[in-house]
Amino acid sequence: MKDKEVLLQVRNLKKYFDTPKGKLHAVDDITFDLRKGKTLGLVGESGCGKSTTGRVILRLLEATDGEIIYNGKNIRELSPKEMRALRKEIQIIFQDPFSSLDPRMTVSEIIEEPIKLNKLIRDRKKRFERVLELMDLVGLSRRLMNTYPHELDGGRRQRIGIARALALDTKFIVCDEPVSALDVSIQAQILNLLKELQKKLGLTYIFITHDLSVVNHFSDDIAVMYLGKLIEKASAEELFSNPVHPYTKALLSAIPRPTLEKTGEKIILKGEISSPINPEDNCRFANRCPYARDVCRQSEPPLRESGENHFVACHLF
Amino acid sequence: MSDRTLSRKMIPATKKRSQALDVWKRLRKSNSAIAGLILIFIFLCLAVFAPLIADYENDALKMNIIERLQSPGADHWFGTDEMGRDIFARIVYGTRISLFVGVISVSIALTLGGTLGAIAGYYGGKIDNIIMRTLDVLLAIPTILLAITIVAALGASILNLMIAVGISNIPGFARVVRAAVLSIKDQEFIEAARAIGSRDHTIILKHVLPNSMAPIIVFATLKVASAIMATASLSFIGLGIQPPTPEWGSMLAGGRAYIRDNMYIVLYPGLAIVLTVLSLNLIGDGLRDALDPKLK
Amino acid sequence: MKGTVLKVENLAVRYVTEDGIVQAVNGIDISVEKGSTLGLVGETGAGKTTTALSVLRLIPDPPGEVVSGKIELDGKALMELPESKMEKIRGGLVSMIFQDPMTALNPVLKVGDQIAEAIKIHQQLSQDKALQKAREMLEMVGIPGARMNEYPHQFSGGMKQRVVIAIALSCSPKLLIADEPTTALDVTIQAQVLELMKELKEKMDMAMIMITHDLGVVAEVCDNVAIMYAGRIVEQGTLEEIFNNTKHPYTEGLFLSIPNIDDRKAELKPIRGLMSDPFNLPPGCSFCDRCDYAMDKCATEKPEKVHFSPDHFVECHLYPDNKEFQLKGGKG
Numbered sequence: 001m002k003d004k005e006v007l008l009q010v011r012n013l014k015k016y017f018d019t020p021k022g023k024l025h026a027v028d029d030i031t032f033d034l035r036k037g038k039t040l041g042l043v044g045e046s047g048c049g050k051s052t053t054g055r056v057i058l059r060l061l062e063a064t065d066g067e068i069i070y071n072g073k074n075i076r077e078l079s080p081k082e083m084r085a086l087r088k089e090i091q092i093i094f095q096d097p098f099s100s101l102d103p104r105m106t107v108s109e110i111i112e113e114p115i116k117l118n119k120l121i122r123d124r125k126k127r128f129e130r131v132l133e134l135m136d137l138v139g140l141s142r143r144l145m146n147t148y149p150h151e152l153d154g155g156r157r158q159r160i161g162i163a164r165a166l167a168l169d170t171k172f173i174v175c176d177e178p179v180s181a182l183d184v185s186i187q188a189q190i191l192n193l194l195k196e197l198q199k200k201l202g203l204t205y206i207f208i209t210h211d212l213s214v215v216n217h218f219s220d221d222i223a224v225m226y227l228g229k230l231i232e233k234a235s236a237e238e239l240f241s242n243p244v245h246p247y248t249k250a251l252l253s254a255i256p257r258p259t260l261e262k263t264g265e266k267i268i269l270k271g272e273i274s275s276p277i278n279p280e281d282n283c284r285f286a287n288r289c290p291y292a293r294d295v296c297r298q299s300e301p302p303l304r305e306s307g308e309n310h311f312v313a314c315h316l317f
Numbered sequence: 318m319s320d321r322t323l324s325r326k327m328i329p330a331t332k333k334r335s336q337a338l339d340v341w342k343r344l345r346k347s348n349s350a351i352a353g354l355i356l357i358f359i360f361l362c363l364a365v366f367a368p369l370i371a372d373y374e375n376d377a378l379k380m381n382i383i384e385r386l387q388s389p390g391a392d393h394w395f396g397t398d399e400m401g402r403d404i405f406a407r408i409v410y411g412t413r414i415s416l417f418v419g420v421i422s423v424s425i426a427l428t429l430g431g432t433l434g435a436i437a438g439y440y441g442g443k444i445d446n447i448i449m450r451t452l453d454v455l456l457a458i459p460t461i462l463l464a465i466t467i468v469a470a471l472g473a474s475i476l477n478l479m480i481a482v483g484i485s486n487i488p489g490f491a492r493v494v495r496a497a498v499l500s501i502k503d504q505e506f507i508e509a510a511r512a513i514g515s516r517d518h519t520i521i522l523k524h525v526l527p528n529s530m531a532p533i534i535v536f537a538t539l540k541v542a543s544a545i546m547a548t549a550s551l552s553f554i555g556l557g558i559q560p561p562t563p564e565w566g567s568m569l570a571g572g573r574a575y576i577r578d579n580m581y582i583v584l585y586p587g588l589a590i591v592l593t594v595l596s597l598n599l600i601g602d603g604l605r606d607a608l609d610p611k612l613k
Numbered sequence: 614m615k616g617t618v619l620k621v622e623n624l625a626v627r628y629v630t631e632d633g634i635v636q637a638v639n640g641i642d643i644s645v646e647k648g649s650t651l652g653l654v655g656e657t658g659a660g661k662t663t664t665a666l667s668v669l670r671l672i673p674d675p676p677g678e679v680v681s682g683k684i685e686l687d688g689k690a691l692m693e694l695p696e697s698k699m700e701k702i703r704g705g706l707v708s709m710i711f712q713d714p715m716t717a718l719n720p721v722l723k724v725g726d727q728i729a730e731a732i733k734i735h736q737q738l739s740q741d742k743a744l745q746k747a748r749e750m751l752e753m754v755g756i757p758g759a760r761m762n763e764y765p766h767q768f769s770g771g772m773k774q775r776v777v778i779a780i781a782l783s784c785s786p787k788l789l790i791a792d793e794p795t796t797a798l799d800v801t802i803q804a805q806v807l808e809l810m811k812e813l814k815e816k817m818d819m820a821m822i823m824i825t826h827d828l829g830v831v832a833e834v835c836d837n838v839a840i841m842y843a844g845r846i847v848e849q850g851t852l853e854e855i856f857n858n859t860k861h862p863y864t865e866g867l868f869l870s871i872p873n874i875d876d877r878k879a880e881l882k883p884i885r886g887l888m889s890d891p892f893n894l895p896p897g898c899s900f901c902d903r904c905d906y907a908m909d910k911c912a913t914e915k916p917e918k919v920h921f922s923p924d925h926f927v928e929c930h931l932y933p934d935n936k937e938f939q940l941k942g943g944k945g
Contacts, residue, residue, distance in 0.1 A: 273799075
C-alpha cells in the first residue's frame, strides 16, 4: 500500500433504501482503498450491491452513512457547486450501451455534451477538434460522427460511452459492467482499449463485474461482495491463488472454464441469495455455506487480515 | 433473438439525418394519415383565407329575411339558414374559431399540464403525490361538465371558452407527460447526464422532454380534435360562442328546429365538425405509428 | 443403443425485411445422436436461434422464409408435416428452453397449472393426474412440490428457469433445445442449473442442443460442438477436437478473446472488426475481412468442407492444399 498514492478511500460506506417491507441494505458498511493508476475489481452476483457502491461513490445516489475521501476531500460534504467541479475528474461507464446514450443525439453531440456543459472549450471549432481527437482515441471512425447511437452495434456504442467519459479532465472512472452486454470478441476489444487508455492517461478504475475471468484479467486488487457486505479483499493474484472465504471459493469454482483439463472439484452452492431487507445480525452467507457453524448464525464476522494485505470476513479464519 | 434485429442500420451514414424526416417518411406510408393531413390542410386554408372566400359582414352576419331557408344552389353553395345567412360563409368563418379555440386551449393544457406532469414525474415522491392527487380530483369530474362549470362561472366568451376547455384538459396532459417522463427518467442516459454535472432543469429540457415527445405529440393531436368537439358542444348549449358569431356548434343549435324540412342547415356544420375531428384523429393515429418504431 | 435423433440437411433461412434480405442461415447440416449434446456456438447474429426455431418450425413467416432444407426428427420429415401434426411434436418430441426465464412463464397462472397444462396437451390425463405429474416434475428439478401453488413472481430467476425446464421436460422429449439457458443467471446459479440439466439429460436419455456463446459452458456440457459464423457452420467436431485441435481461425479467435482465469497476465487477442453485414454477405468466406490468415482466394471463393476425421470438419481455404497447416495463435 505504501508504494502508491491512495486516490480514493471509502470508509464504512452504507446505503439503505426504504422499501414497503423494510430497510434494504444495498451497501452495508464497506471499507476499501483505491491506489492511483490502479484498478480495483468489485465482484459479486446480482443484488450484492456492487453497482450501488459505484453510484454512491460518484454521488449519483446519496450515501446513508460513511466517508468517501477522494484526493483528501470528503465527497459527501461537497457543495453542489464543488461537486459539479469534481465531476470533471470522476466519471462512469455504464453497462448497457443501449440505454446509456440519449437516442436523440448524434455521436458527436453525445461526446461534445460534457465539454460544452462544463464550458471546457468555448470555441466551437476547437471543441469539434477535441471531439474528433476523442473519437480517434477510442477507435471510432470519424465518419460515424453524425450517426445516431441506435444505428451502431454494441461495441461501437460502448466506445462512445468511453469517449464521453474521457472528454473532461478524467482521472477516475467507475466502470459498471462495461463489457457484459457485448459479444466475446467485441468484449476483448473493449477490455484491451480500457487497459491501453489506463496506461496512456494514467487513469484509476473501479471495475464492477460479475465475471470473474474478466476481473482477474483486468484488476490489480479485487474485492468480493455478498449481500451488501465486503467479504474478501486482496490482490488479484492472491485472491485467485489463495481464496479464503467459502463464497469466493465457490464463486471461483463455479466459473465454466473453456478448457478440457478439469481443475479441481466444483463446489455447487445450495440455495439462493437471501433477502437484503432487514438482514439479521449474522453472516449473510451462512444459509448457503457448506461450513456454517452456530457462531455464523449468531453474529456477523468482522473483516480481518488473514494474510499480508488479504482481508476476509469469515468466522472460520 | 437478435438475428432479426440486425438491420441495414449497421451501415453507418455520413450525413446527419434529421429524425423528423424519418418520421415523415414513415407517416407518408399511411394512407389514412395522408387523407387526414389533406383534409386538415384544406380547413387551414379556409381559415387563413376566409376573407378572400366570403364576406364576413354581408354573407356570414347580416340577416337577410328574403333569402332565408334557401336550398343549396349556385348562389349559396350550402344554402342559407333561418336568418338568410349563407351557410358556406358561416362555416368558413366557423373554421377559424374552431381551429383557433382547439389549438389555443390545447396549448394552455399542454403548457400547464405538461409542466406539472414533468415535475411530478421527474421528482416523484411527495411532490408527485401532491400534484397528481390534486389533478385526480379534477379528473373525477367529466371534462365537459368541468368546462361547463368554468364557463358558467366566468361568463360566456371566446377567451373564457378557451380557458375552460384548456383547464379541463390539464389533468389528461399531466398524466401523459408524467408517464412519458417516468419511462425516460430511469434510463441510464439520464444518469449519464447527471454524471457529467448537468443540473436538473438541463436534464429535463435537453434529455427528458425531447425523448418523451412522441406520446405527447400524439395525445395533443387527438386532444385538439376533442377540444373542437367540446367547443362545439358548449356553443350548442349556449355556453360558448354567442350568436350571431358563426360557430359550428351554435349553427347546429340554431338550425335544429328546421331539421325536418331543411336538413342542410345542420348537415353542413355537422359535416365540418365530423371531418375536422376525423382528420385530426387520423393524423394522431398515423403519428403514433410513425413515431413509435423509431428506436427498436 | 445409439441412433440419430435429429438430422438437418442444407438448411437455409432468410428474413425479407423492408431494408433488404437477411441471410440468417445459409446451408447448414447438423446431426444429433441419441443421448448426446451438441453445442451450437456463435456470437449475436450468427444464426443460432434461427436454426433452433427452424427445427421447431417456428420461424415467423413473414418475414422469415425457409429457403431450403430437410429436417428429420426421430425419423419424421418435419418440413412436410401439416401444422396440426407439428403442434403435437412441439413440446412432445422436442422442447425448447429460452434465454429469459422472466418472460417465459405466464405471470397470472400458478406454476403447477402451467406444467400440468403442458402435460395435458400431449398426454390424455385427467386434471388430477396431470397435477400429480406436475408435482413430480417440480420435485425432479429440485423445487419442493408444495410450491406448485405459487405464482412465477414468487420464484427467483434460477428457480423460474427450473420451472421452465420442468415444463420442457414434462413430456419426456427426445430432443431438448436450450437457447442460452443460463446467460441471464448468476454464476453460482448457472452452475446449479447446468448441473441439473446434465443430470436430467442422463436420466431421461434425451439428446440436447445447447445454444450458447460461452465456450466455458460448452466445455462443461457438450459432446460435440458446431461453431457458427454468419449463418454457416465454420467448424464442427467433437468437444476434444474443437478444443485441442482447433482448425478454423474464427474458432481460434474466440478462444483467444476469452480472458484466461488461470493466467491473468495472458494478453487478450480480440478478433478485429465486426461481423459482416447480414444484408450483404461477401461472395467469399464471410470471415475473410476479420481473418489474420486471409488469402486472395478467401475474398472471392466460398470455402469447401475439409474433413479431418469423420466428425471434424472445417470450412476454410487454409486446409485443402495443406492439411498439416497449424494456426499460430498458441491454441490447439
